[in-house]
Amino acid sequence: MSYPVVEGSRLHVSRLGSAAPLVVALVFAPLASLAGQAACPAPAGLTGGASQPEATVRYLADDALEGRLAGSPGAHCAALYVADRFREAGLEPGGTGGYLQTVPLASAVNPHAPGGTGVNVVGVLPGSDPALAGQAIVIGAHLDHLGRGPFGSLSPERAGEIHNGADDNASGVAALVLVARRLAAGPHPGRTVVFVAFTGEEIGLLGSSFYVQHPSVPLDSTVAMLNMDMVGRLGHDRLIVYGVGTSPQWSDLVADADLSPGLELAYQQAGFGPSDHTSFYGKGVPVLHFFTNLHQDYHRPSDDWQQIDFPGIIRVAELVAGIASRVADRPERLTVVQGVGHRPEAGEGGGYGAYLGTVPDFTFTEPGVRLGGVTGGSPADRAGLRTGDVMIGFGDGEISDLYALTAALRSHAPGDTVAITVLRDGTEVRVTAVLGDRARDRQ
Numbered sequence: 265m266s267y268p269v270v271e272g273s274r275l276h277v278s279r280l281g282s283a284a285p286l287v288v289a290l291v292f293a294p295l296a297s298l299a300g301q302a303a304c305p306a307p308a309g310l311t312g313g314a315s316q317p318e319a320t321v322r323y324l325a326d327d328a329l330e331g332r333l334a335g336s337p338g339a340h341c342a343a344l345y346v347a348d349r350f351r352e353a354g355l356e357p358g359g360t361g362g363y364l365q366t367v368p369l370a371s372a373v374n375p376h377a378p379g380g381t382g383v384n385v386v387g388v389l390p391g392s393d394p395a396l397a398g399q400a401i402v403i404g405a406h407l408d409h410l411g412r413g414p415f416g417s418l419s420p421e422r423a424g425e426i427h428n429g430a431d432d433n434a435s436g437v438a439a440l441v442l443v444a445r446r447l448a449a450g451p452h453p454g455r456t457v458v459f460v461a462f463t464g465e466e467i468g469l470l471g472s473s474f475y476v477q478h479p480s481v482p483l484d485s486t487v488a489m490l491n492m493d494m495v496g497r498l499g500h501d502r503l504i505v506y507g508v509g510t511s512p513q514w515s516d517l518v519a520d521a522d523l524s525p526g527l528e529l530a531y532q533q534a535g536f537g538p539s540d541h542t543s544f545y546g547k548g549v550p551v552l553h554f555f556t557n558l559h560q561d562y563h564r565p566s567d568d569w570q571q572i573d574f575p576g577i578i579r580v581a582e583l584v585a586g587i588a589s590r591v592a593d594r595p596e597r598l599t600v601v602q603g604v605g606h607r608p609e610a611g612e613g614g615g616y617g618a619y620l621g622t623v624p625d626f627t628f629t630e631p632g633v634r635l636g637g638v639t640g641g642s643p644a645d646r647a648g649l650r651t652g653d654v655m656i657g658f659g660d661g662e663i664s665d666l667y668a669l670t671a672a673l674r675s676h677a678p679g680d681t682v683a684i685t686v687l688r689d690g691t692e693v694r695v696t697a698v699l700g701d702r703a704r705d706r707q
């Protein structure tokens with residue numbers, strides 16, 4: 265997940281750190297051979313009763329893959345691993361070279377994109393109903409993460425350390441593999457299902473942007489997109505479902521599919537958001553994004569497999585498979601509602617401007633921005649803001665939601681002194697913050 269509007273989630277750095285050579289602590293094995301590609305670590309040592317999602321997360325989030333920065337050798341090994349899982353599940357190759365779809369990583373809007381190429385991994389389960397098989401549902405999860413930073417990292421003091429991205433987004437890929445296995449085991453859905461593990465999400469949704477320009481099934485025949493990004497921290501059953509406003513059929517359909525996994529669902533309407541579903545919704549496809557919320561390890565080296573709720577991933581996958589089956593077998597297409605949520609603005613790729621240091625709680629649906637965390641030592645921390653505070657005022661303006669906060673920050677400059685009003689245990693509290701410089705403070 266790469267939240268382009270969350271303050272503090274973008275870094276301004278002059279260049280990406282060059283990827284260090286792939287250091288492999290595991291047993292080498294020729295997982296697959298590609299010209300110019302070093303051998304990848306075998307998924308060794310994970311067979312002792314490890315469930316499929318645990319095996320997938322632990323492979324992808326191993327230090328040997330060095331944080332899966334798009335275009336890096338570790339990201340390529342991750343892609344080969346997923347291609348093998350798709351093959352095992354019985355999916356047909358949907359890329360340009362087998363399961364792999366080569367994606368240019370240069371970006372017009374993100375100066376931090378590394379250039380060169382990465383790969384999406386695409387597997388196809390052909391539809392079983394001749395009348396519907398020409399239409400498709402895409403189920404996706406991004407495979408890349410931040411490498412060693414610093415771009416995207418929220419731990420500038422730990423620059424150079426491997427950011428393993430177990431929740432972001434090895435967890436979503438593990439769920440994707442489970443959904444593929446489940447649907448491929450039959451009965452096969454009526455419409456075609458295309459499974460995609462995207463590259464380049466963290467550097468600007470590059471893999472999904474490329475896919476919608478070069479889809480396996482034409483976009484006007486793509487009836488829905490289901491995105492899993494950060495689904496590894498289910499904990500107490502609460503799953504956030506974004507995009508429910510993008511089709512009037514979603515809420516009934518999702519609730520029906522949830523009868524079996526029985527998750528507590530927090531519906532959010534917006535179809536535009538900080539992950540790959542945005543690329544599809546921008547093309548008029550109804551979308552859902554499944555998300556188990558932010559946490560203090562988000563975009564930090566501490567996002568490791570030990571914190572992952574593996575049974576939770578299985579339950580999320582059960583829900584997503586159920587939704588996919590229902591969409592795939594409906595005689596009618598879903599009705600799309602356009603323009604729900606705020607479309608990301610061009611140019612958001614460049615980190616700049618004023619910095620506060622708060623982490624929003626995305627489960628909060630009332631007016632204001634509830635803080636799910638405060639970055640230690642940040643301007644917010646120094647001002648005395650706390651986790652659980654609901655920010656309702658910033659300078660002269662009201663803060664109705666996260667977008668209002670983003671706009672408020674953009675209208676200020678580093679060094680500005682700003683009065684901030686929060687609700688703390690129902691009482692209005694005013695604090696004063698001296699805004700930091702995102703470029704300087706985040707490195």
Ligand SMILES: [Zn+2]
Binds near residue numbers: 265267432466563
């Ligand atoms: Zn992310």
